[in-house]
Amino acid sequence: MLKKVLHGLNQKKVKVFSLFLVCSFLAWFLSNLSESYEARSNLVLNYRNLPDSLLLGKNSENVIEAKLRTSGFQFLFYNFVKKQIDIDVSEVEYQNGQYVLMDDALKKQIDLQLSQNISLLDLDRSRLVVDLYQVASKEIPITANLDLKFQQNFIMEGEPKITPDKVVVKGPESEIDTLDEIQTESIQLTNLSADFSKEAALIFPKGLDNSIFSIGRVNVSGKVVKFSEEVFEIPITVINPPEGYQVKTFPDAVTVLCKATVDRLKGISSSDFEVEADYAQLNGSNKNTLLLTITKEPENVYDVRLSEKTVNFVLEQQ
Structure with missing residues (x-):
């Protein structure tokens, strides 16, 4: 019985001692955090206010190391949440083929974005080199990559409508000068018997790492009509x-x-067609057939096809 009482008392003493130890550690820790320290911290760079004539390259620095004086609480906070610094690119200078932000301008921009209780002492560099390049601009037509299957006697009237039908690309001239068109992703539709409208992503060529495009998706639509056939x-x-x-x-x-x-066929007659056979195509050979060619056909029709592509002939002396 006595052993149990002593054991219980010892457990209580251990708990009380542990509580006082934790409280003492917290008081010491908080007291130290409230003091000022000098230490280095990484600042994350965000580039802003790019001139219209320049674009930001992929090799720009996104972190800069700064020596700061502030409380331990602030350094502890920065260990969990990195400080974001906006860099005003409009202040860069062009020197020896590089765009640079000099020491004074760089420190001034950073200092203005730090809290009043934080002092900027030094940076890990005397200037910041920004990867910028002169931008060229080009408007490129968009073509639809369509794979359409229609119900019997249905067809698309005219060309598909693409909205918008052009994309503006900005980038180094060496990257964009060979671009002639941009295609959409493949649009596959089956059993079509009515008008269609579909949103599609644009497929950009590889190797355009430093180029940007004004849009990434377009709408492709088409008018589907019923057709008929007639033989002339x-x-x-x-x-x-x-x-x-x-x-x-x-x-x-x-x-x-x-x-x-059907309405268009009502206004078509045989006189709207012409079929020719060119004797000169034989070029002195002994063939007895001539190739037939449609040289005239009506407008706004979907297909015109010869039943025979060649014809036999004989020569009659005049």
Whole structure:
């Protein structure tokens, strides 16, 4: 029984002693943190106010080491949350092919952004070299990468509409001078029978690390219409016949398949087409067939196709 009492008393003493020890340590720790110290701390750099004629390169420094005098509390805070410093790029000077922010201007910008209880003593460099380069600008057309499958007798009317249809790229001239077009990601649509509209990302070429683009996505839309087919019989015209001979083709006419909307087909006739066979294409050979070519067709149709691509012929002396 006595042992149990002594054991209980010893446990209480240990707890009380531990409590006083922790309180003493905290009091000592807080007292030391409230004192001023000189130490080095890393400051994170954010570049601001870039002139329109310059762009920030990938090799710019994003951290600078500063010697500061402040309380231990402040240094403890900086160990967890890095101090962000905005660097005004408009104050840089161009020297020996580099854009630099000199010591006085650099210290002034940093000092103005530190709290009143923090003194800036020194920096790890006498000047800050900023990776800037002259910017060139270019407007580049956008093309849609479409893979469309339509229901039977449906087709897209005209070209797809891309909004916006151009992208502005800014970067070193050596990077952007070869850009002629920017494509969208592949847009795959199946079983189409109605108008479509789809947002798509732009695919930028590799090797443009220092270039920026005004947009990254566009809207691609198209008008889908129902079409019909009609066959027209068109006489064959032979051009460049040999002197003193007449070229007679068998047959003397060929059928042409035309696809268009129903309303458009109502206004089309055989006179809107011309089919020619050029005798000069033989170039002295002994072939007895001529290649047929459609040389005239109506506007605003989707497809015009010959039923036969060649025709037989005979020569008749005049």
